[in-house]
Amino acid sequence: MRIKKRYLMVESALSILDREEFKRQFYRELLLVLGELGYHKVNPRIIRFIGDRRFVMKADLEGVSDAIRATALINRIGEQNTAFYTLGSSGTIKALTKTAPEDA
Amino acid sequence: MRYYDLVAPGFEPDPGLVGRLGFEKVFSCGKDIAFLDSDSGAVSESRFVCAGYKGNGMMAAIRNGASAIVPLGLEIERKVAEYAEGSETVVCVPVSRIISGFGFNRLRNIGRAKSLLRVCRKYGTKFTFVTFAENAFGMLSYMQVIEIAKMLGASESEARAAVSIANRLIVTGEIQ
Numbered sequence: 001m002r003i004k005k006r007y008l009m010v011e012s013a014l015s016i017l018d019r020e021e022f023k024r025q026f027y028r029e030l031l032l033v034l035g036e037l038g039y040h041k042v043n044p045r046i047i048r049f050i051g052d053r054r055f056v057m058k059a060d061l062e063g064v065s066d067a068i069r070a071t072a073l074i075n076r077i078g079e080q081n082t083a084f085y086t087l088g089s090s091g092t093i094k095a096l097t098k099t100a101p102e103d104a
Numbered sequence: 105m106r107y108y109d110l111v112a113p114g115f116e117p118d119p120g121l122v123g124r125l126g127f128e129k130v131f132s133c134g135k136d137i138a139f140l141d142s143d144s145g146a147v148s149e150s151r152f153v154c155a156g157y158k159g160n161g162m163m164a165a166i167r168n169g170a171s172a173i174v175p176l177g178l179e180i181e182r183k184v185a186e187y188a189e190g191s192e193t194v195v196c197v198p199v200s201r202i203i204s205g206f207g208f209n210r211l212r213n214i215g216r217a218k219s220l221l222r223v224c225r226k227y228g229t230k231f232t233f234v235t236f237a238e239n240a241f242g243m244l245s246y247m248q249v250i251e252i253a254k255m256l257g258a259s260e261s262e263a264r265a266a267v268s269i270a271n272r273l274i275v276t277g278e279i280q
Contacts, residue, residue, distance in 0.1 A: 011124065013240055065251055072248040073203055073210070075241065083241040086248050087124055100124070 004061035006089050007047075009100040010071055013083040015052045022077065029074045034066060042067045048093070056093060064089060105264060107246040108271035110153070110172075110196065110234035113139045117243060126246040131275045140165060142173075151277055153196075155236070159184050166193045172274045174198050174236055178216035185227040194230045194274055197221065199252050200242035217256050232266040232274070233258070 016022045023046050031039050042063035048056040059067040071084040088100035106128040111117060113134035122130045133139040133153050142156025142165060154165035155174035159181040162173045166188050173188070174196045188195060197220060202213050224231040233253045237243045244252070246267055253263035 065254065068247055068251040069255055072244050072252055075203060075206070081241060083243065085121075085125055085243065085245045087126070087245060089247070 004091075005058055006061050006064045006067075006091060007093050007096045008057045008059060008064070008067060008071070008089045009050075009054060009087040009096050010057050011054050011085045011087055013053075013085070014077075014080065016049065016055070017052075019049055025077045026074070029077065030070055033070045033073045038063070038066055038070075042070070054087075056096065105268050106272075107249075107267050108275075109243075109246075109249070109267075110137075110236060110271060110274065111243075112155075112236050112238045115238050117237070117240065121240065121243065124245075125243065129272075131271075137171065137275045140170070151275070153274065155198075163187055166191050169193075171277070172196045172232070174234070175220065176201060176236075178202070178213055178220055180220055180223055182223060182227070185223045185229045188229045189227045194232050194270060195220070195224050196232050196234045196236065196274070197253075197256070198236035199233055199244060199249055200235045200237045202252065202256075203244070204242065214256070221257050230270070232270040233263065234271060 030044055034042060043060045044067060045058045046055050047058050068086050071086050074084055075081060088096055090096035090099055107126055109127050109130040111130055111132050116132050117130050131137060138152035140152050140154045142154050142158050142161025151171045153172045153174060154162060154170045155176055157177045162184050165173055170193050172194045176198060178201055180195065197217055202217050205213060221231060233249050235242055235244050235249065249267050250263045254260060
């Protein structure tokens, strides 16, 4: 059976400079917050960056609540304090950009 | 549904950010509603929010008709909860206190917040969830506040009602 996914629009309080390094650090923090079992349940993937602060994260449907909580609990990336705001969630990227417009 | 939030005195969030986070309005203590530190003094306004650590100060605030009390230590004495039961005072859970910190410190805060909610339920005290952020790093979107509330043991409907109706009621005193 196909696993259902949800897309989350996440905004960082600070600008994202190096995207690849950011991805590594973000996944590491998610793993710390969720634990290995939780990470497996959420199965997070950053699939698109929008501007210098926003990105679209894909998560499995059953772990979407954990994904939203995890973004709330991450308060540092590397050595820098930051915050992440989940602006919206949807089943498709197209609908997500409608609920959380990119130019807002 | 419209969502509202309450932030700590001295902090006024960027209106653009407030809109993006999904809140209709974020009320600022000391600006939109009078603020009282539980460790000191008294206020003359009819509606005010009292925040602090001490149980005695909060008891006095409830007696003086506080709209809401914010236990910054995420703990509330049973006698305070019992006293708040018969009043209109709402206990606000400051979510930014839970998300700050890391590791065992944060786990301790989550445990305390769960316990706070349990005590409120036991004594029938009204409770709500606010970020009570002191800066932009302490802010959360309404979705995140609701999910954190659910993590602490609130039901989906309780969490949504708390973040929408109850938070507005604290400041304006009128039901939308």
